[in-house]
Amino acid sequence: MKIAIIGTGNVAKNLGKALSKKHEVIFGSRNPEMAKVDINAKVTNIEDAAAQGDIIILAIPYKASDEILQKIKDKAxxxxxxxxxxxxxExxxxxxxxxxxxxxxxxxKLENTKVVKAFNTVFAENMSKGKIGREKLTLLVAGDDEEAKRVVMDLGKEIGFIPVDVGNLKMARYLEPMALLLINLGYNKKLGTAIGIKIAGIKDEKNAI
Ligand SMILES: NC(=O)c1ccc[n+]([C@@H]2O[C@H](COP(=O)([O-])OP(=O)(O)OC[C@H]3O[C@@H](n4cnc5c(N)ncnc54)[C@H](OP(=O)(O)O)[C@@H]3O)[C@@H](O)[C@H]2O)c1
Known part of the structure; x- marks a missing residue:
């Protein structure tokens, strides 16, 4: 698959590193000439990356999303x-x-796209392996399109996560504050970023609930 990753920051680089093992990754950047991604992947502008990708990953700050969504709307x-x-x-x-x-x-904002919420409850540092040490993390996935969710869960599994379908896109209302809790534990409570969310009791091979 061709996977467009919009952004060239922490999340983009870590997901790019993992996904480029099996897929063609194309980064979309505001400054493609300046961006350093440290992996063998194409870096182009945001619109071009979105046009090339079969899948588009939004690895950008929320505050920049309005402008970027407008740019990629037709391509997505x-x-x-x-x-x-x-x-x-801030x-x-x-x-x-x-x-x-x-x-x-x-x-x-992106009409007629299959939006899936995923990876937001994982620290960027743990996204390239989906594991802390040998322990697999849970990838919590929400979306309204079953097939799209399956595609994202398969990508998560390829990386090393145990993907879990948490339900429709509305469930992102719970996944997003979970990330805030994780950030609080990592930084304010000083547990660091080598921590992650795992739903106990789900067998690897079961893959989903
Ligand atoms: N860091 C984490 O552990 C983590 C974990 C889960 C979710 N997230 C979420 O994932 C998203 C990306 O996080 P990140 O840590 O990768 O952020 P980051 O390191 O700051 O990277 C964000 C990237 O977005 C692009 N960008 C486009 N418009 C921008 C703007 N106006 N201002 C700044 N950057 C802009 C930049 O790439 P170009 O300069 O190449 O355009 C930049 O490298 C955020 O929404 C964050 O909340 C982060």
Missing amino acids: RNKVVIDVMNALD NFEWAKGFNESVAEEVAK
């Missing part, structure tokens, strides 16, 4: 769009209410 039509964003403001405080989600906002 009918495609799977993976929203990794967490809505944090003080690392929550920038949204709790009866809404970034993912639902993305779906509304």
